[in-house]
Amino acid sequence: MAEPAKNLKNSKTAITPTREENFPEWYQNVIKAADMAENAPVRGCMIIKPYGFSVWENIQRHFDKMIKAEEVQNAYFPLLIPMSYIAKEADHIDGFAKECAIVTHHRLAKNDKGELGPDPASVLTEPLIIRPTSETIIGESMHNWVQSYRDLPLKLNQWCNVMRWEMRPRIFLRTSEFLWQEGHNAFATAEEADQDARRMLEVYRDFIENYLAVPVIPGSKTPDERFPGAIETYTVEAFMQDGKALQSATSHNLGQTFARSSDIKYLDRDGTQKLAWTTSWGMSTRTIGGLIMTHGDDDGMIMPPRVAPHQVVILPFINNDADKAGILEFCDKVQKELRAKDITVQVDKSEARSSDKMWAAIKRGVPVRLEIGAREISEGQLTLTRRDLGKDGKVKIGVNEVAAKIAEALDAMQKDMLEKARARMNGMVKDVKTLKEVRDFFAAEQTGGLKLDYSLIQNSAEFAAIKGEFAVTTRCLPFADDGKKVIVSKAY
């Protein structure tokens, strides 16, 4: 797990290629240099390494509080879903269950030749599917648990792994197995269900903008982009630095689709049995891919302070062995002081050279670096560097104001990162008035999103042709435009 340093002699940036040279390769190399994740030996799957997993833990911790404030309850449902459940909902199976992992046997055994394999005697009477999403199995529980209007609303969530077989996997963005949360809510009325689906989208927007510092455009999906079985899919769309969109989280108004197929009924106040209305909402480890492609630069990752594995790294600069004990002791004191203020901090005590330590911290995107050497201690002035400001990010701070100044820097950085990304996104989405402009834009290989009147693309053969020719999609009908405009772009 050694961290090779940036070699300044060979390259001007810590990551090669740069974003401009080759964005997809830059993305892979940022992940590698930050030691966040790697491909697993199982095709299409990933291993989330400690530094990357810590980001997911922070996402879980903060988002879990937000959904509990919405009176959502966590629970756990089985990994394996009987094939017949999946088959219940026709749209659902077309949309999801085609490419999935199928369990057919429950025992390994050796054959006559001594070779190991699935024991033919252990074949399952009904194949089981590793959940690609859990509407069908949670629907069955809702059927059992909901009897009366008093049992509604019912708001359930699980943090779990899911599996959708991927032919072209891409780490974090598109992997056969990924981690996510899936919320499943049931209501007595259509109005409550739609309000809830919109409400949960707003919780996503709040979280993604204010914790991940990723600006998003909230809106509705066009019918062709809806979740299979949904009557409305709401989405928060982000724009990456290469101008492609990334669907960052979705919230679905499922109408009575799953209430009908799972028979989720309640006895209403008026004494009649009624079908419930359900919603579902999800956010996955894919979000970490969006985090990287929004914030990373040509020197590597930049972590928003609120989800950074550690917000501060202290770099002891030891030029003289005689100073070592004193410097490390001082670093520990500062670490303790920061921890008392709930700032997460690590002291890099490795035997690496000072410049290697610095570059490791840069590539991992640690928000604030604090350099502490003999001179700093004797002068009572430490050097604080904000990762997002490059060479301009260095300031001297007095030893007595360390915690306050760092807390300030972290707050400012969190805010600045969102604003910087928002300014960039705003510049990326252009208003256009005709389909000809749309065609010309993508034909010229320009990047970014185009916003135009939704009526222009509805039932338009020309738009269908553009979609096919340039592999672009409708991202959303922004709420801000009351559903009258649509955003079109390439997407992850």
Place this chain on the structure above:
Amino acid sequence: MAEPAKNLKNSKTAITPTREENFPEWYQNVIKAADMAENAPVRGCMIIKPYGFSVWENIQRHFDKMIKAEEVQNAYFPLLIPMSYIAKEADHIDGFAKECAIVTHHRLAKNDKGELGPDPASVLTEPLIIRPTSETIIGESMHNWVQSYRDLPLKLNQWCNVMRWEMRPRIFLRTSEFLWQEGHNAFATAEEADQDARRMLEVYRDFIENYLAVPVIPGSKTPDERFPGAIETYTVEAFMQDGKALQSATSHNLGQTFARSSDIKYLDRDGTQKLAWTTSWGMSTRTIGGLIMTHGDDDGMIMPPRVAPHQVVILPFINNDADKAGILEFCDKVQKELRAKDITVQVDKSEARSSDKMWAAIKRGVPVRLEIGAREISEGQLTLTRRDLGKDGKVKIGVNEVAAKIAEALDAMQKDMLEKARARMNGMVKDVKTLKEVRDFFAAEQTGGLKLDYSLIQNSAEFAAIKGEFAVTTRCLPFADDGKKVIVSKAY
């Protein structure tokens, strides 16, 4: 999800049968009455309902802090393991991989008759196994990540689901899919590995006794009871109220078994390549079963305060509609006061009758009940009831001392529950001197554990006969007896 109240006319206890009448059935009914979990439609699997899952969340939250203090890093490894990985370790496959879920296809399709099934064209070239445990796949990562002595120790953990096909499933105790944490550590020397395996067992003991209030006997497993591939398995054994033992967590010194099969090598200070030494350690949702069978009584569950979903339930007793608003406002005020002191608390605002609310709280084992009605408010005296003390648990407290008195009651209850369970366990494990006493004990259908000289059972045909005849097992060689004694009992 309605909670039927105890019907006092038909039965003297909220749970029937009682523990004495039928312990296994009592266990199932406690889980049902507390609304903790239920069987899933997939055979052998369970659904962990919100109230039960909240216990697991509390276990995760507290235990995760403890392992991070041991410098363990969380990560995530793939769910699916290639069959060839499992096949690498002969002992391992015999012990684990016999009964497992095997993925053989990656697509569903309809056949000529329109029936859905695994698409024959999607058969995998190598079957994949849903992890029964992850030594083999994490070993592969350790092989890649460990190069030098500087990379050691490496301490990894994942919180995840695993699957071992169960023929006789039992909720929480033995389910095909369960949730757990699995820690995997690698070291440079045999000594460090053994120290670590013992250290992690001590962390389990500390957690299980001080958070779950379940007393345990720490010790080594006899060779026949070791984890497949381990050179030592350390265990913490608890005794349930019916006298059967429950292995609550285990920590394995794997020696070089997996370092050898996964080729985990490091370059040592002396310039030579050496094989590493590994350990693994796990605790699962099974622990919740142990919690129930240790603490539950004939009126239902009793939650230890430190892992209770909520530590306090406030029961508004409303006899008069005119008082309702005032009482609920008062309850909210008390709730806020308690929350400010980090006490988790729920106000039961349901429309149920007062006695139904009370019995629901009893069956769920909420540690402290606080009854608030018009009289309590006017007198300035509230009634606090500790769940573990039955009728003797009621005390009057002044409105001005609510938070302090409740904090006191929760601390006392946590301590009392452990002491009560420890006294019971101590009474259950009897010293004996001969194998004849062992035979007579189990032949007389007595329950509990027997402690005797380990030398008496080593290579003993009579002991082998006793084991077979009465389905008893060796639980551990307690550390307290320096490995000279062994405990024998029936077990879950």
